[in-house]
Amino acid sequence: MSNTTGAAVRFEKVQKSYDGEVMVVKDLNLDIAPGEFLTMLGPSGSGKSTCLMMLAGFEPATNGEIYLNDKAINSVPPNKRGIGMVFQNYALFPHMSVAENLAFPLKVRGISSKDIDEKVKHTLDLVELGAFGNRRPAQLSGGQQQRVAVARALVFEPELILMDEPLGALDKQLREQMQYEIKHIHERLGVTVVYVTHDQTEALTMSDRVAVFEDGIIQQLSPPDELYESPQNSFVAQFIGENNKLSGKVTTLDGNVCDVLLDDGTHVKSEAVNVSAVGDRTTISLRPERVEVDPQSPMDNNLKGKISEILYLGDHLRIVMEVAGNKEFIAKIRNRGETRPFAKDQVVTVSWAASDCKALDPVS
Amino acid sequence: MPDPTTPILTADGTPLKAKLAQTTRQLKWKAFLLTLPLVLFVVITFVLPIGQMLYRSVHNPAGSNVVPQFAEFIQEWDGQGLPDDKYVESFVKDLAVARKNREIGKTVGNLATRVNYEMPGSRSLITSTARKAAKITEGPYLDALIKINKKWENPAIWLTLQRVSKDYTLAFYLAATDMKYDETGKIVQADDLYQIYIPILLKTLWLSAVITVLCFILAYPVSYLLSTLPLRTSNLLMILVLLPFWTSLLVRTTAWIAMLQTEGIINDALVFLGAIDDDGRIQMIYNQTGTIISMVHILLPFMILPLFSVMKTIPPSYMRAAKSMGASTFYSFRRVYFPQTIPGIAAGTLLVFILAIGYYITPALVGGNDGLLISNLIADHIKKTLNWSLGAALGTILLVVVMVFYWIYNKLVGVDNLKFG
């Protein structure tokens, strides 16, 4: 298959409502670069599929414009958009063999049957299903069906491929393998991929950029590492990865450093991300693996914690304790092979660097 | 690879196949016992009566019941010319005895009717002769008979009597297929005037096909709509589809009479709108049109239900997938959607066609003369003319036709491909 260059996609002030009462997508502005792997991540009902359906042309945008390679496509019917699509249930045609499924988009395009055979074979080889062309979809395993679905979306060499939770039905192991394969194919072909999932690990491992959706709004659009390291608000901090919450009030604010008075009276130095003025209420977000328990030397923040539970997880220990009124404060301690130095009800010092905790918008 | 010739053994040494058969046998017995009450019910109330009915189509012992000695004796006759007097003597004697008989099925009337089926117009010949039979005491008997009625001179009546004296006969099947025995006992086509049953059978098949096609054309879009609407709306509409099942068939049929008759609602409306003249009212009922309209209406749910249940299982993502790959709506429909509805189409058409072939109340009420179907004739023979044997023969032919269609269908579509719901 020739290397296609991916298409550029732009959503401009797109809004969508199904019933005229609820806005399912609110003012979506999104620029997707050619060849990018962009993931839409978000809880159920946040409008991810709706965005994809608008892009594919199955749902009209209520307002705003969508551009494909700088051409407005709002009035282009789905079959003229040339966008490959992988559906959650795969949507493989049950009455056709695998090869016929793959040949379908080529036949539609009036390609000669010799070329069709060639392309079908080539694409099946690409997803390592060369020997399965004659089978019906029902005779394949879930993972194989999934690969056929990907192959069918690829075979007509679209510049843009949309995938709506394509791995939702697979078990964990197969999922991980398929994540790798899809990523691999993407890199090899250079197509633009818009991928929808509500599995954060999937989003983090596969994407160039992730758009976190909530309630029809993109909460943050960043590369995966940035999403994890510097969440812009409490929703993203909580949605991506594990997260300790400490609530308080900003007492001093100096550039991007601030001091927060927690509700139990302790002070915490923190990076100011989403606070605007002294006196604002804030929720501090802190990753469990950035917490040190009983460190050799004091750090920016040193608080007391009372251990309520210790979980042994092989590569790390998970210590649940009460810190500054938060009874579910978690610390992840790497297992270095020492004997377990902690016990239930023990009082320990918990420390972390000011740059590792982010003062974000308050959550109740 | 295990050697296929040595059987696999279970832990206690019995061959696996035998063990498996043993366990499945128990399951089969259980399944059989569960169905036993229904099986008995069906056998007693359905299979046995039908079997008896079918038997009746070939078994008609009028001869041996009414004139037993003659019936046995006449079989020796070679059928040339007129029978010898010894045969006639036994006939006359039997007839005299039968005349006094009051037992159902054994009276002279039965024989007369039976002979009349095969030689129209000879009913009174038998009955009037029987009245005088006791007075004939000595031969030559044939001459005596001829003196009573000239028709006894005709060898054909004697050939007919010989045929009728056999317990088993194909005569009713011949009648049901518009054939008959001629004067010399050969099988020939019946006169044009009596060509009734084959044309009606063909018309029944044709009308059933028309009704099936109409049902399909009407049901397919509706089923599609029902299957794509949100559940609440589709349930409501489904109730409308099923509503006809809650009213009696007779009520629905008579409703059509009220609608379609020349003084009916539709004609009135057309006259009122000026579309037709008052004396140009359209005859829409008591003919084929009436039969077709009301049967399409009555059988429509049987088409919608299987179509709906199949379409319901086709997720919209198939059509979307097809379109995303560049196919037009029509192409996607033809190549992706339609093929997946074939099991429903097959089930629906089979159901409607077979129901239509055997339908009888509706055509009887609204069919007039030319909208009658074969089952109406069967009903007539069972209830009015009381020629049960002919009715049974027609019923058997209908059954065979249905089975042949089912067989062809199975070859074409495969019955395991059907989806009724």
Ligand SMILES: Nc1ncnc2c1ncn2[C@@H]1O[C@H](COP(=O)(O)OP(=O)(O)OP(=O)(O)O)[C@@H](O)[C@H]1O
């Ligand atoms: N065809 C429709 N008609 C009316 N409302 C709809 C329709 N499709 C989706 N919605 C509503 O729009 C909202 C967003 O739906 P959408 O399918 O985009 O969510 P999603 O982010 O894909 O969720 P999930 O992760 O569960 O797939 C939901 O509240 C949903 O109920």
Ligand SMILES: [Mg+2]
């Ligand atoms: Mg979705």
